[in-house]
Every structure is written in C-alpha cells, then in structure tokens.
Amino acid sequence: MPTDQPSSNSDLNTSASSAADAAPLPAQVDAIVIGGGPAGLTAALYLARFRRSVLLLDAAQSRLSKIPRSHNYPGFTEGVTGSDLLAMLREQTLRYPVHTAAVHVDSVQRREGGFEVGWAGGSARARQLLLATGVTDIPPSMPYVLEALRAGMLRYCPVCDGYQAIDQAVGIIADSEAGVGEALYLRHFTPHITLFMEQGAAALSEGARRRLAEAGIAWADEPIGSIRHWEGRITVHHGKRETVCDSLYCALGLEIHTGLAQQLGAKTDDDGYLVVDSHHATSVPGLWAAGDVSQGLNQITVAMAGAAIAAAAMHRRL
Ligand SMILES: Cc1cc2nc3c(=O)[nH]c(=O)nc-3n(C[C@H](O)[C@H](O)[C@H](O)COP(=O)(O)OP(=O)(O)OC[C@H]3O[C@@H](n4cnc5c(N)ncnc54)[C@H](O)[C@@H]3O)c2cc1C
Structure with a gap:
C-alpha cells in the first residue's frame, strides 16, 4: 500500500528550494x-x-x-x-x-x-x-490551519465534501457577499448554517440578509474575533459571543x-x-x-x- 512517504525514485517531495535531481537534467x-x-x-x-x-x-x-x-x-x-x-x-x-x-x-x-x-x-x-x-486557497487567520484541515474541521470545497456536512452545524467564513452564495449552496446539505464575516469586511447588505433569512441561514452581526478548534469541533468568537461548529468552510477565495x-x-x-x-x-x-x-x-x-x-x-x- 502507498504511504505518505515519497516514492523511492522521486525527489518531488523535497522542498521547493532544494536542488534539482542529482542526475543532470536534459537541456x-x-x-x-x-x-x-x-x-x-x-x-x-x-x-x-x-x-x-x-x-x-x-x-x-x-x-x-x-x-x-x-x-x-x-x-x-x-x-x-x-x-x-x-x-x-x-x-x-x-x-x-x-x-x-x-x-x-x-x-x-x-x-x-x-x-x-x-x-x-x-x-x-x-x-x-x-x-x-x-x-x-486563502486560509483563515487561525492557529493550526493544517491540523484543522487534516481533521476535516476546516474545509475549502463544498463540491468535494458537502456530503460529509449533512445535518452538521456548519460555519462559513467570508470576506465578501460571495459567502452568501456558499451558504446557500451548503443549505442543500444542512439547515444548521451560520455565516461569519472577517474583520474589515463590509457589513452584509439588506438584500443579502433577506436571502439568508429566507433560506433559514443564520449570520453573525459582529466580525470574527478568533477561531479555535478543540476536540473535533471548531469555535468561532464574534463580538462577545461564540458559536461552536462541526465544520467551518472558508470562502476567502x-x-x-x-x-x-x-x-x-x-x-x-x-x-x-x-x-x-x-x-x-x-x-x-x-x-x-x-x-x-x-x-x-x-x-x-x-x-x-x-x-x-x-x-x-x-x-x-x-
Ligand atoms: C481541503 C481540500 C479538499 C479537497 N477535496 C477534494 C475532493 O474530495 N475531491 C476532489 O475531486 N477534489 C478535491 N479537492 C480539490 C483537488 O485537490 C484539486 O482539484 C486538485 O488537486 C487539482 O490538481 P492540480 O494538479 O490542478 O493542482 P495541484 O494539485 O494543486 O498541483 C499543482 C502543483 O503545481 C505546483 N506549482 C505551482 N506553481 C509552480 C511553479 N511556478 N513551479 C513549479 N511548480 C509549481 C504546486 O506546488 C503543486 O504541486 C480538494 C482540495 C482541498 C484544498
């Protein structure tokens, strides 16, 4: 069975700054x-x-x-x-x-x-x-991004793994109203969705709020303060509140x-x-x-x- 180790005849798993193959490359x-x-x-x-x-x-x-x-x-x-x-x-x-x-x-x-x-x-x-x-993928500002990705708590691609989010409590991090589209896409998989906006993002427009409300999607009025993951769940702090999610989709582009x-x-x-x-x-x-x-x-x-x-x-x- 394959492992995470590089195959023996490949140097592709070495860092980008490492030298090319020991054998000279053809010109x-x-x-x-x-x-x-x-x-x-x-x-x-x-x-x-x-x-x-x-x-x-x-x-x-x-x-x-x-x-x-x-x-x-x-x-x-x-x-x-x-x-x-x-x-x-x-x-x-x-x-x-x-x-x-x-x-x-x-x-x-x-x-x-x-x-x-x-x-x-x-x-x-x-x-x-x-x-x-x-x-x-542009990552969110949070510690241990790679660990959260590997644990399947942080996600980038609803087409890939929306099915895994069925009926989960799902958060979406966005820095623009593009996050509304992602929230509506995920609504097909779960009714438990909250949209969070990054620090510095414009407030959601009246129209965006209406579309979210009509779809039964919650949103946080305060921007994200911090994000932490712990024991298989992920907590988003916004203003004085916090929301715990099973998974968090990142819609930062x-x-x-x-x-x-x-x-x-x-x-x-x-x-x-x-x-x-x-x-x-x-x-x-x-x-x-x-x-x-x-x-x-x-x-x-x-x-x-x-x-x-x-x-x-x-x-x-x-
Ligand atoms: C968390 C996550 C989950 C996903 N889940 C799924 C899934 O379940 N199903 C699915 O179908 N897809 C999934 N995807 C998407 C899938 O990974 C991509 O569609 C796929 O890897 C694209 O392949 P690619 O060869 O185009 O690019 P990549 O796999 O990204 O490879 C591009 C390579 O080009 C190299 N490169 C870039 N610039 C240079 C340069 N200037 N010089 C030399 N090398 C360079 C990079 O270092 C990289 O090794 C997921 C993606 C993510 C991030």
Whole structure:
C-alpha cells in the first residue's frame, strides 16, 4: 500500500528550494510539465507513454496533499487520502523515464521552436509546455490551519465534501457577499448554517440578509474575533459571543497560479482562470493548461481528464 512517504525514485517531495535531481537534467525535451499534482502527473504519464521526452518541474505544494480523505474520487469505496493518492500517482508516473526536479519555476520565455523555462540555478527548453500549476486557497487567520484541515474541521470545497456536512452545524467564513452564495449552496446539505464575516469586511447588505433569512441561514452581526478548534469541533468568537461548529468552510477565495502564463500573454477569464479550448490549448500556441489553473470545476477527476486531453493533443503536435 502507498504511504505518505515519497516514492523511492522521486525527489518531488523535497522542498521547493532544494536542488534539482542529482542526475543532470536534459537541456531540451519534447515537453515540459510545470506542476506535479494530479493534472501534471497525469500529463507526464501520458506523454511518457507516448514516448515523448518529458521534464516535470514541481514545487510540491499540491492541493491534493491537503485532502484528509476524498470520497468522490472514483475507484475507492472507502475513500482515499490525498497524500496516498498523490503517492500512487507519482509512483505510477515515475515508473516511466520522466525527468523530474523539485523546483519552483520563475520564468518562461518564448524561444525559436518552443519555450525556455527558468528556476533558481537552472533552465530547460521544450517544444511544448503544459501548465498544471493549480491554485492556493486563502486560509483563515487561525492557529493550526493544517491540523484543522487534516481533521476535516476546516474545509475549502463544498463540491468535494458537502456530503460529509449533512445535518452538521456548519460555519462559513467570508470576506465578501460571495459567502452568501456558499451558504446557500451548503443549505442543500444542512439547515444548521451560520455565516461569519472577517474583520474589515463590509457589513452584509439588506438584500443579502433577506436571502439568508429566507433560506433559514443564520449570520453573525459582529466580525470574527478568533477561531479555535478543540476536540473535533471548531469555535468561532464574534463580538462577545461564540458559536461552536462541526465544520467551518472558508470562502476567502483562491490565488490562481497564472503568473507564468501571463509572462507569455495567455488569456484569463473574468474569474482569473486560464482560458483553454476543448483540447486544453491556451491562447498562446504551444502552451497548454490543465487542472485547477484552467477553466472548469476544481476537482481531481477534472484535472486528470484535462491533462489527458492536453497530453494527447501535445503528442499530435510534436
Ligand atoms: C481541503 C481540500 C479538499 C479537497 N477535496 C477534494 C475532493 O474530495 N475531491 C476532489 O475531486 N477534489 C478535491 N479537492 C480539490 C483537488 O485537490 C484539486 O482539484 C486538485 O488537486 C487539482 O490538481 P492540480 O494538479 O490542478 O493542482 P495541484 O494539485 O494543486 O498541483 C499543482 C502543483 O503545481 C505546483 N506549482 C505551482 N506553481 C509552480 C511553479 N511556478 N513551479 C513549479 N511548480 C509549481 C504546486 O506546488 C503543486 O504541486 C480538494 C482540495 C482541498 C484544498
């Protein structure tokens, strides 16, 4: 069975600042994949099996590693932890001759016949480039965020685990009225919901309060003072009051890792995601994108499907 340990032939679990593989990396490959989450690993697997030379560069911060247990990833009747799934995906991909390095890519430039990517202490060129750089959830101000995530008390994704919240006492932390939409979404799963606003957020409008009231959703008038978790429950202090929840959803937004694509002038949509066509090509020829960084539902299966589609199209272009 896989464990949380990195697979023996991978250095992807080392920190982003660590050196690249001990073996020298090739200066030129058919395809570079940036990002080693489910999208990047799937793309590298497909490309290697298409007998293309591949370089996989990853800063090892996959969202997958934060999932305590996923129950909507098909094939696992009891669910699967994100770290186990990541280890399995790495092990499968790295059975093929994929060059890897645990680095954070800082730059990408167009070059004759392809691209050059650069990181601290290195660079490489490829004819085709896939971005699978994902997103990062903006965390709440509270101690032990990772522990709360691992315990399933703090949550980021109602699509992923709303089912786990059925009939629970659920809190939502928001810094804008976008939190109202998340509260209404979760109302389908439980009637016990309270919306909390961050310090400094504008007060909820009259219209927002009306929509919440009509749906039977409570809200706190005072902004959040502090959040603590203790013995499987999570307590939100607001004003002089406190509310205890079974789980707390964080609706503070995402950082979408499109910086490299923007260096090449790739188009993003109104929400900030990379615009891709049905083959997962971006608006820049030779640049592809899959997973959370591109348009679509932020889900493991969607990330993998997009990566498979992109890799097949890249293979045809190579
Ligand atoms: C708490 C939580 C629970 C979730 N539960 C589920 C669930 O149950 N089911 C489900 O389907 N989905 C779930 N998700 C969502 C799922 O984790 C993501 O949809 C999935 O991981 C996206 O894969 P990805 O490959 O696009 O991005 P990621 O997995 O985030 O991987 C991106 C990788 O790119 C690397 N990277 C970024 N920039 C650079 C750079 N410049 N240079 C080098 N590397 C870089 C990052 O370090 C990271 O390793 C959950 C997410 C969270 C946070």
